[in-house]
Amino acid sequence: MKAKPRMLLTEGEVGPRLIRLAIPMAWGILTNMLFNLVDTFYIGRLGSVPLAAIGFTFPVVFVISGTAMGMGIGISSVVSRAIGEGHHDRALALTTRGIVLVVLLAASFILLGLRFHDAVFRWLGAGDELIPLIRSYMIPWFAGALFLVIPMSGNSAIRATGDSLTPSLIMITAGCVNILLDPLLIFGLGPFPRLEMSGAALATVLSYFTACCASCWVLVRREKLFRFSILRAPGLLASWKTILFIGLPAVGTNLLVPLANGILTRIFAGFGPLAVAAFGVGTRIEALMMVASFALSTMMAPFVGQNEGAGRRDRVREALRFGLRFCVGVSLVLWSLVFGFAGKIAGVFTSEPEIIRIASLYLMVVPVSYGGFGFMLQAAAAFNASARPKYSVLLFFSRLIVFTVPLALLGSYLAGIPGIFAGMVAGNLGSGLLAVILARRKF
Secondary structure, three states: OOOOHHHOOOOOOHHHHHHHHHHHHHHHHHHHHHHHHHHHHHHHOOOHHHHHHHHHHHHHHHHHHHHHHHHHHHHHHHHHHHHHOOOHHHHHHHHHHHHHHHHHHHHHHHHHHHHOHHHHHHHOOOOOOOHHHHHHHHHHHHHHOHHHHHHHHHHHHHHHOOOOHHHHHHHHHHHHHHHHHHHHHHHOOOOOOOOOHHHHHHHHHHHHHHHHHHHHHHHHHHOOOOOHHHHHOOOHHHHHHHHHHHHHHHHHHHHHHHHHHHHHHHHHHOOOHHHHHHHHHHHHHHHHHOHHHHHHHHHHHHHHHHHHHOOOHHHHHHHHHHHHHHHHHHHHHHHHHHHOOHHHHHHOOOOOHHHHHHHHHHHHHHHHHHHHHHHHHHHHHHHHHOOOHHHHHHHHHHHHHHHHHHHHHHHHHHHOHHHHHHHHHHHHHHHHHHHHHHHHHHO
């Protein structure tokens, strides 16, 4: 069965097509960031103790969401290549089996999380006074976590068809549901009971449920990419092996990010808690400045996958050249805009002069290198999409463990906090250069 013409990314101008794909994705990513900020804001209104409790939940939540994201990369890679080859039946089988695999993996983590809940959070450093608050959030969250992983993997399959608008609308809708329900369920406004931490978790789960229903409808009814009967057909284990070949390395690279950030936080901690706070401000602003590159890399994967499947390596090379120009250009424009207003931007997050001073220095130095970081993301997405995940792992490992962390540590000894920032710049540029070299040699 041939893929529908509207799915194909193997035709048309490369640059404009990638931009049209990335714009809706950027809005979805921004909404997801707002989703997290709103949760933190409302829980912060309950007091510093609940805010501290929610901070301990992030690593556990990320293990499950990071696993779903990594497996989603595997699903997007194999489905987009099947579509590029014109094999819709194979795309249907891979999507169905891939989503079931993600659900099984997530369910295993959920059961382990419920069984060893208190022990896990005590190992993370939570005291006895925080455990009941953490439990009041995590038990409802665990109960509804499958509603998170299904749309995460399902949206990856939808993007593999070349549709970036629908997954973005699903993300935006879920974010709006969460924003609406948070104050109602946390504070008990109107007819709603005051549930505090449990209310925050329930609002999140209901937003996940909304996304799950929408994603399933699109996959089953519109795209015809999910059918339970496929599970009984031969080839289940072979499909899982194909997806895991891409997905497991992607999961590993996802888990490298919090590890490296934890090490950087320890380095900043040597200069006092205000330095750590400034680093936190800088990374929040960095996430906003990187939205365009994140969005482009998300859509680079299905673009490369379809064109690899169709044997259009020329379009893959053109897409990567465009990605390099785009990431460097956008990063330099944003850096020039932020440079003169760094103090005012940092002041939005805090009134503490020392935090503003350090965060301002961060914004004047580090963003100049975001072009390298951005292109590394594009190249990593391309390697995953072309079934060569070892190069994607190499890029992420090099940026975080080979370049950034050692150079930031060396910089801290030689020049203090400015030296850390210089090490981060070198890490972004070094990984970007490596990405350029690998992309030219392998594509």
